Amino acid sequence: MIIKKIQYNIFACLLLLGIPAAAQLQPDAKPLIVTSIKPLAIIAKSAVGDAADVQYLTPPSQSPHDFTLPVSALRKIADADLVIWVGGGFEARSAKTMSALSSDKLLTAMDLPLTQPQNSEPSDNDDHSIEADPHLWLNPDNGNKIAAEIQARLGLPPKEIINRQYLSRLKSELAAIDDKTYLSHHQAYAHFAAAFDLKSGLSIRNASGGAQGAKTQYRLRSSIEKTNVSCVFVEPQYQDKDAAIIAAEYDLPMVPLDPQGLSQTISDRAYSEFIGTLVAQFKACFQ
Numbered sequence: 001m002i003i004k005k006i007q008y009n010i011f012a013c014l015l016l017l018g019i020p021a022a023a024q025l026q027p028d029a030k031p032l033i034v035t036s037i038k039p040l041a042i043i044a045k046s047a048v049g050d051a052a053d054v055q056y057l058t059p060p061s062q063s064p065h066d067f068t069l070p071v072s073a074l075r076k077i078a079d080a081d082l083v084i085w086v087g088g089g090f091e092a093r094s095a096k097t098m099s100a101l102s103s104d105k106l107l108t109a110m111d112l113p114l115t116q117p118q119n120s121e122p123s124d125n126d127d128h129s130i131e132a133d134p135h136l137w138l139n140p141d142n143g144n145k146i147a148a149e150i151q152a153r154l155g156l157p158p159k160e161i162i163n164r165q166y167l168s169r170l171k172s173e174l175a176a177i178d179d180k181t182y183l184s185h186h187q188a189y190a191h192f193a194a195a196f197d198l199k200s201g202l203s204i205r206n207a208s209g210g211a212q213g214a215k216t217q218y219r220l221r222s223s224i225e226k227t228n229v230s231c232v233f234v235e236p237q238y239q240d241k242d243a244a245i246i247a248a249e250y251d252l253p254m255v256p257l258d259p260q261g262l263s264q265t266i267s268d269r270a271y272s273e274f275i276g277t278l279v280a281q282f283k284a285c286f287q
């Protein structure tokens with residue numbers, strides 16, 4: 001009876017202190033990593049394997065560009081040992097919550113010394129306002145760099161999450177298509193194109209998924225007429241209405257491409273599989 005009462009009191013104290021009881025009462029509970037978007041969870045799980053639990057906040061069916069954190073997400077962030085997000089330039093609506101976290105709990109991917117697309121020649125349709133592409137997880141080099149930082153934070157030995165040999169094989173598979181171009185839903189593939197030596201394609205929307213002005217849309221249409229566009233990529237998170245209109249207008253096939261890893265299982269091989277799937281989806285445009 002007394003023991004039960006003591007247990008109850010400890011539990012009540014922990015609740016009052018806002019400490020998750022489960023984590024306190026099980027000394028060997030794994031650390032919890034919470035990421036803002038699924039691609040970062042794919043990287044984190046590949047980096048840590050069984051050494052930590054990994055969860056993500058944005059439902060993968062939703063565009064991360066305009067996602068607002070619900071109360072359930074705030075609870076997960078409070079419970080987490082490490083929180084990983086891309087950064088304020090990408091997830092503007094989460095910036096206030098994230099900036100309140102201590103620097104040893106928060107990992108901002110954008111702040112790491114990542115590989116940036118060098119040869120991103122300004123395409124005709126971006127109205128000379130060249131936005132930095134925040135979809136940095138699509139360059140496997142960056143995947144490995146983010147993984148290394150996660151491993152260091154957790155005191156794990158460094159281990160690459162995608163193998164260089166596999167990467168050069170994927171690169172050679174894509175080498176055959178370098179004279180053709182593509183049209184994407186939004187400007188999301190500068191990192192991917194740089195990593196695999198591909199041309200930067202045309203895009204209907206800007207890097208944040210926003211609609212372009214009339215002048216830019218006019219330029220896009222004249223670019224489509226001038227270049228050898230093979231397909232229009234459509235992403236599962238977005239309504240493909242504008243893509244469907246252009247595809248019909250220029251008689252181009254619509255090909256699914258999934259930069260958020262919607263159908264990817266979270267496992268210790270997830271990142272390698274995710275990049276492999278993306279390359280296969282990309283190649284389908286040119287077949």
Ligand SMILES: [Zn+2]
Binds near residue numbers: 208
């Ligand atoms: Zn995007």
